[in-house]
Amino acid sequence: MKKVEAIIKPFKLDAVKEGLATLGVKGLTVSEVKGFGRQHGHKEIYRGAEYHVDFVPKIKIEVVLDAKILPDVIKVISDRAFTGQIGDGKIFVLPVEEVIRIRTGEKGIEAI
């Protein structure tokens, strides 16, 4: 089992979500996050005064999946979140030791 954490541009969320659904991903967690990478913030102007804003709004998707479909998932996210512009985001892959469905007590792949 693997966990994929993808940081993407907020307006790409729907496209990524639909792409994951076609692979049979049954659930995911989404949060609004802020951060910076090479894009390194942007400037905002209020009443003529310019401010550098370090942290840019992004969406973080977290999804736990069967390692077998990992390459497909990475491909879908990479394709669907792609604009070619700086700030498209990153995908992190982590190992998952155990998954437990609270309602039934099921464990492992069954519980995903």
Add this chain to the structure above:
Amino acid sequence: MNAGDTTFVIISAALVMLMTPGLALFYGGMVRGKNVLGTIMQSFIILGVITIEWVLWGYSMSFGPDHAGIIGGLDWIGLKGVGLEPSTSYGTTVPHLAFMIFQCMFAVITPALITGAFAERMKFSAFLIFTLLWATFVYNPICHWVWGIGGWMLKLGALDFAGGTVVHISSGIAALAAAIVIGKRKGFGSTAYIPHNVPMTITGAAILWFGWFGFNAGSALAANGLAANAFVVTHVASAAAALSWILMETIHRGKPTTLGAASGAVAGLVAITPGSGFVGPVSSIIIGGLAGVICYGGIMLKSRLGYDDSLDVVGVHCVGGTWGALATGLFASKAINPAGYDGLFFGNPMQLWIQFVAVAVTMIFSFVMTVIILKLVDLIVGLRMTEEDEEKGMDISLHNETGYTI
């Protein structure tokens, strides 16, 4: 007594009342999220403080029987003799009480305007004491000079239809004094004080624009042609200033902003206020259009001169009010209001000089008095929040609440 006039003045009073909560939102949106309630509170609670002050002694000091052109007497203290019948001097076709409550709303919003200068750092107790002293010793005398029968500026012939000097210059220059005396916010120069909720600010600006019809048209104190003229020029000047402000920022910074449109609208409203009963619609396009340009320049002053007028009270109200008062001396016409005077462009250059004197004296008096009052309050309770409280924000450290929860 005239039923139409009475209806109009009472409704105008309600419109002007709404401007203070409108100002609370206008300012509230421009501060950081941790200070939203503390900032809103500073405007909102003035409705409480100054209303009581006005009834007890403020109205009498401002409009009571004149003493040497300087101040009204205490004859009307606690509204003694201010009743259901019209006054013999003010708004003679409406109940004296209606005139009094209309003026009360002006007295309320004026100190509320100053709060933008010391936003995000003043103690609540210090703010309350300052507000009460400022209303008593700065607003009431200036109000008497300009609008009280026997007041020296009125006798001099200074024109101020709805409060350019009384409201905007007095508060705008007090804002400069306050920003200097209280000092900069923690992290000034390194922290980005980004407005946390621009839509809230736009909502506030819209409420101000709406309420301003009561402020300016209501100052005719009668449901007549002069009121209609004031209504029209108020709207036109605001429209012109919103446009010229966003034009300026497009030239200067590349893009028009909604905060700029709202700021411009308010700058136009400020500038047209003193002339709204004396100038015509075409003049108001010029007054408003230039207000957007001049006030945009005004807000650039603070970074040049290095004072922290957090929400640009000086740039909008002092600069815009001064432009409006002088513009009245340029564009006033007896064809609009036979009770007024002609301005420079209508053959009377003296009027511009009179307007200049009124502006200069108001500025000096309000600035000096504001510094004295602030120093006094600093001695009594201390002006500033502790550094730790400022860091935590006004909402939690002054009021034990937060504006937003998850």
